[in-house]
Amino acid sequence: MDDLEFRRQLYASPRQHNSDIKQAILRDPNKRQFADEMLDFEQKLEQVYQVDVPEDLASRIILKQSIDKQKQSDQKKNRWYIGIAASVAFLVGLTVNSGLNPLLSQSTPDLASLMIEHAQQDMIHHFSSPEKIQSAQVSLTNVNQKLNGFGAQLNGDFATIRSVNFCQMRDVRALHLIVQGETGLVNIFIMHPIKSIDTLPSIQGDILKGQGQRYPSADLMYIGNKTEDLSKIQQKFEQELKWRT
Amino acid sequence: MFIDFLRKKNNAHRVKSSMSKKQVKYEALVQSFHKDIYRYAYWLTHDPHIAEDIVQETFLRAWRSLDSLQDDKAAKSWLITILRRENARRFERKQFDMSDVETDILADCQTLTSEQDTEQYWLRKQINLLPEEYKEPLLMQVIAGFSGDEIAEQLNLNKNTVMTRLFRARNMLKDAIEAQSDSARSSNG
Structure with a gap:
């Protein structure tokens, strides 16, 4: 192999050498030196290519996937319920049709997945980094202005409130609070009583879970990490929450 | 019909256990490759936000x-194939609002400070000045x-063409470095 070809091949592949190149390096100290120089240059190049990767990227990727998974499984469950309900209706006949209406209703699983979607979107968009989470804080006055429409007031701080926004989930309008829990962020949805459903959904996902509480003048839903003690934050929140009579 | 339903339920349990295996596999994939994939996206797009979206x-x-990934060893090239397709989609979508911004301005997304970093910054600029291919x-x-x-295989090119392009790319970078150190020497002398 001539010198030019040797150099050409090392420029094209400084790290992986074929057997001809390896032998040439072993035979000739000058070629060895050139190979070492190319390797030095390659290391420099590799360093330049190593741009910083956002610190919590992996967990954000997994969060997004788990939301996607949850959505898909909710859709499947939905179909499953409708399928069973249809089969039962077929077996038992038309006489009990009216009794089956709650089973056929789609609003419970739909509402749950819409809430999860909102929780996820807000968390990803507002809090893309731990610093952004730490720095976000909303005042009690601000929250109370928005709570006013629901006939409620918060008397005192129950947790650090990271964000407060109205959101529309199909025909349900909600006030969406994101507050700091013990193991992560907790989403609280405050809604006018939803007449179309009998019970508020209970969510048991791989990463998120959720529970609800009905009051005469409002429905509340809490969604947080699986490891979060939701009842604790629920109790604190509802203790501070006063309804206008 | 109810037997059907029970059978389905059993299947659902089986699906659930294979789902958690799938989850473990997925999380391992994310942990092992997200950094390389992000860096690849960053160099394709020159924008940390677009890179993260992709x-x-x-x-x-x-x-x-994930079920279509049979051979774990092929995972990285599989991910890069998906990534390149995603990036191409971005161009299809934004065909009409692309601007001809100089890439050396775009390269300055990361803040660098020390002298070594200045050298890295300079080299980064040279990489961006290389011909696209x-x-x-x-x-x-x-x-x-x-x-x-x-x-x-990835670029659907002949191997010799690839090796020639790799040779030329490094050759151009080396030339640029030499030209810079020459001019530094002459300005010092």
Whole structure:
């Protein structure tokens, strides 16, 4: 192999050498030196290519996937319920049709997945980094202005409130609070009583879970990490929450 | 009908246990490759935000078609194939609002301070000045650690063409470095 070809091949592949190149390096100290120089240059190049990767990227990727998974499984469950309900209706006949209406209703699983979607979107968009989470804080006055429409007031701080926004989930309008829990962020949805459903959904996902509480003048839903003690934050929140009579 | 239902329920349990295996596999994939994939996206797009969006979309697609990944050793090139397709989609979508911004301005997204960093910044600029067709083979070799054959397959090129482009890319970078140190020497003397 001539010198030019040797150099050409090392420029094209400084790290992986074929057997001809390896032998040439072993035979000739000058070629060895050139190979070492190319390797030095390659290391420099590799360093330049190593741009910083956002610190919590992996967990954000997994969060997004788990939301996607949850959505898909909710859709499947939905179909499953409708399928069973249809089969039962077929077996038992038309006489009990009216009794089956709650089973056929789609609003419970739909509402749950819409809430999860909102929780996820807000968390990803507002809090893309731990610093952004730490720095976000909303005042009690601000929250109370928005709570006013629901006939409620918060008397005192129950947790650090990271964000407060109205959101529309199909025909349900909600006030969406994101507050700091013990193991992560907790989403609280405050809604006018939803007449179309009998019970508020209970969510048991791989990463998120959720529970609800009905009051005469409002429905509340809490969604947080699986490891979060939701009842604790629920109790604190509802203790501070006063309804206008 | 109820027997059918019970059978389905059993299947659902089986599906659930294979789902958690799938989840473990997915999370391992994310942990092992997200950095390389992000860096690859960053060099393709020169924008940390767009890079992250594409990486998110890439891994979401990877999740949805994880069953099609049979050979774990092929995972990285599989992810890069998805990533390149995602990036191409971005161009299809934004065909009409692309601007001809100089890439050396775009390269300045990361803040660098010390002298060594200045050198890195300069080299980064030189990489961005390489002809387009040389950039990606180099990216595949340096970041993804692909062989000439793998790059040829990804880019649908002949291996000799790939090796020539890799040679020329490094040759141009080396020339630029020499030209810079020459001019530094002459300005000092």
